[in-house]
Amino acid sequence: MTAQTLEPAKSRAIFLDRDGTLGGAGGFCHPDEFEFYEFTFEAIKLVNQAGFKAVVITNQSRIAKGQITFPQLENSINRLNLNLERHGATLDAWFVCPHQRSDHCNCKKPQPGLFLRAAQKLEIDLQNSFMIGDHGENDMLVAASVSCKPILVLTGLGRGSTGEFRHTWDSIEPAFVAENVLEAVKWILEI
Numbered sequence: 001m002t003a004q005t006l007e008p009a010k011s012r013a014i015f016l017d018r019d020g021t022l023g024g025a026g027g028f029c030h031p032d033e034f035e036f037y038e039f040t041f042e043a044i045k046l047v048n049q050a051g052f053k054a055v056v057i058t059n060q061s062r063i064a065k066g067q068i069t070f071p072q073l074e075n076s077i078n079r080l081n082l083n084l085e086r087h088g089a090t091l092d093a094w095f096v097c098p099h100q101r102s103d104h105c106n107c108k109k110p111q112p113g114l115f116l117r118a119a120q121k122l123e124i125d126l127q128n129s130f131m132i133g134d135h136g137e138n139d140m141l142v143a144a145s146v147s148c149k150p151i152l153v154l155t156g157l158g159r160g161s162t163g164e165f166r167h168t169w170d171s172i173e174p175a176f177v178a179e180n181v182l183e184a185v186k187w188i189l190e191i
C-alpha cells in the first residue's frame with residue numbers, strides 16, 4: 001500500500017464589498033453612519049448556514065487621506081458585528097485597505113493583496129469562491145484576477161457599472177448580475 005498525503009479541505013468563501021453592496025449610500029458614508037441594507041442580514045445568515053466563509057474586503061482610502069481614523073473604522077466594525085449578531089449572522093473577517101492610490105500598495109482593490117492574505121489566513125480555496133460587489137472596475141476586476149467568480153449587484157454603483165462605466169471593466173463577464181446581495185447569495189446557493 002502506498003503512502004498518501006491527506007490535505008485538509010480548504011474553505012470556500014463569499015467575499016463581500018462593503019459600500020454599496022452590504023449597505024451605505026452610493027458615495028462616501030462616515031463609519032459612524034454606515035448601516036447595512038435590510039436584506040443584508042438574511043444574505044449573511046444564508047452564507048453562514050451554507051458553510052462558506054463570509055469575508056468583507058473593503059477599500060477605505062479616506063484613512064490615508066486623514067478624513068477618518070482607523071479607530072473610528074474599528075469602532076464601526078465592532079458596532080456592525082454586534083448588530084449582525086443580534087440578527088443571528090456573522091462575518092468571519094474584515095480585510096481593510098487604508099491606502100490611497102498614490103501609496104501604490106498591493107491591497108487596494110483591484111490589487112489582489114487582501115484576497116491573497118485572506119486566502120492564506122483562512123485557508124480559502126479562491127477558485128471555488130465568489131466575490132460580490134457593486135463596483136465593476138474594482139470588485140469585478142479583482143475577482144477575476146484571483147480566480148473567484150465575480151457577481152455584480154445593482155445596488156450602490158452597480159447600475160453605473162453595467163452602464164456608463166462598463167468600459168472600465170470590459171475584459172470581464174460577471175458570472176451573474178443580481179438586484180442585491182441577497183439575490184446574489186441565493187443564486188450562488190441555488191435557492
Ligand SMILES: [Zn+2]
Nearest residue numbers: 097105107108
Ligand atoms: Zn492598500
